[in-house]
Amino acid sequence: MRLEDVAKLANVSVSTVSRVVNGVDTVNASTRKRVLKVLEKSNYHPNLQARSLVVGRSSTIGIIVSNLLNPFFVDVFHAIEGDARANGFEVLVGNTNYDADQLSANIRMMIGRRVAGIALVISEALPPALSELVGVGIPIAIYDVGTQGKGIANIRFDNRKGMTQIVEYLCSMGHRRMAYIGLSSALLPTDVRRSAFLEIAARNSVETRDFKISFQEGLEGARAAVRDIVKSGFDPTAIICVNDMIAIGALRELRDHGIDVPGHVSVTGFDNIEFSEFTSPSLTTIQIPRDKVGHRMFDAILAGAKSRTNAGEEYMFSPELVVRESTGVARASNDSRRTRSRALLGVIRP
């Protein structure tokens, strides 16, 4: 069913039907009524492809995320999606799995669809394809990994300050031996966290040790990392995790080893995903206002789409330390430095 079919049934021209469909008010009331009647019983759906072809822009925005299995990304995706719908946009989604090629492919696809804007919520480095994006003048908002540049809105989070808050808090609780669990590949925001950790730790004469897992491993990878820590004999009084997902996996593995948290070792996350409040013990972490980040990104895109001039806005969100149960004062230094079995530790699980 096309505009023309409706036109025939209503004995008017396509132009008139188009006007009715689009709510243009220069249509005689009786004509409009007649068309509307036909429309109702006709199962007509305007072809949006054709429409955006002629008007030259589509009402679709694209959202690209690194990992749909990490609630962090899903949360900001969710915020952007909600705003988009509320403003009459459709949303195309792309998941990169932290893969540069998939990211490029997604960007190209979205350019091809002539999207009205793109939100990039990723951890990996920006690919060359990005410049093509800028070239065609599509407004774009980037979370955290953006570089300064014309036509790009950069919405950032102060990862450095966040990690600083964690380390200084732990230091204030007497911790001087910390393990860090990070991601093995070079992801920009997580690298900032790691180097901030190392720097602040050094400044406070904290003995550190660095452990890594790859992104794909997720929660299971975190468990493996904890096993590595245990095997290493390093026996830290605090384990700093690059994000909540990993911290949750770590918590679980520590429990299996009968290692008391925070009695024997404190654990911290990063992101404050909803679940971090629901673990046991609940997780000390850094709050990132994911919904605000999403809203801000959408606003930037909308502004760009409207004005056709991307301001290149820069905005930085600040961290907030959320102290919960997974952290506490460092255990007395005369405790055994070796991780003991549950029986020896006398840890009691319900």
Next chain:
Amino acid sequence: MRLEDVAKLANVSVSTVSRVVNGVDTVNASTRKRVLKVLEKSNYHPNLQARSLVVGRSSTIGIIVSNLLNPFFVDVFHAIEGDARANGFEVLVGNTNYDADQLSANIRMMIGRRVAGIALVISEALPPALSELVGVGIPIAIYDVGTQGKGIANIRFDNRKGMTQIVEYLCSMGHRRMAYIGLSSALLPTDVRRSAFLEIAARNSVETRDFKISFQEGLEGARAAVRDIVKSGFDPTAIICVNDMIAIGALRELRDHGIDVPGHVSVTGFDNIEFSEFTSPSLTTIQIPRDKVGHRMFDAILAGAKSRTNAGEEYMFSPELVVRESTGVARASNDSRRTRSRALLGVIRP
């Protein structure tokens, strides 16, 4: 930059450029090379709107979910999205928030975009708009809430059997007083779970009590439900939750009340989301093979898109009980029936 621009620069016709872009092999090697060279330095991106307008079908599929904040939906979304990309489809996403109007709006929008197929992963009832969908011949796969019908693939999960497994397992552990936490609105799959619970419980002479929360409330709602249970004085030996999210919220609230799980009360979930293994105690639940569900849905859509004849396939996935730490034998019946404070119970938390 359009086909025509490239054509001019390469001194060929649009047809030829089109052939090169689409990899048609009836192009002279040297001509192709020349075109390719222009293409490379031209930042040309084929307009997919125009393309799908002329070919009459788009390479986009739509996925509609009820709640992006529930990992269950995200997981099957993720599976479908991966399959779609791997097969060269873009994906449009719609989140309904369990709202019928949003669902209809999403469906209409996707019809408008002339998507190649739609996957419906929702809990709410199907709207009238669905018939429009069938009317225009778009292949469609529905998870769980589908009704029999031509042109619709129904991928189901045996919720009834799953709930039966839970209740019978609990009965075998001596439980005879159970509370159920469900969702207040009538969502089809969750209603099946609830009625199955009530029926199997009755058959086993189990004393039951029914509590409800609304979907929006999420984890916090679950906590409120537990407070209701505590206040009610019912003091069940098992709490059956309609899904894992709610069970996780319940676990947390029980811990705050100092109520031992599973010592004082057993708790069960449903879905087996990844986090259910990482709570403390870890959650006894029903495994739903979300990735397989997603793959199956995509296959059904793909088949429909190819053959233009939707088989109306029916497929039912079977449940699998996953017993973890949150359930155990019912406490002795001479225990106090009132929930006691933590001090009285002597529950020890690390």
Next chain:
DNA sequence: TTGAAAGCGCTACCAG
């Protein structure tokens, strides 16, 4: 207030 007609950028058919 209405209709005719010119494209939007692309593919596909038909000639050459």
Next chain:
DNA sequence: CTGGTAGCGCTTTCAA
């Protein structure tokens, strides 16, 4: 092997 051309379904002047 290549080019010309007729649309895909819609919006948008421009006339009537």
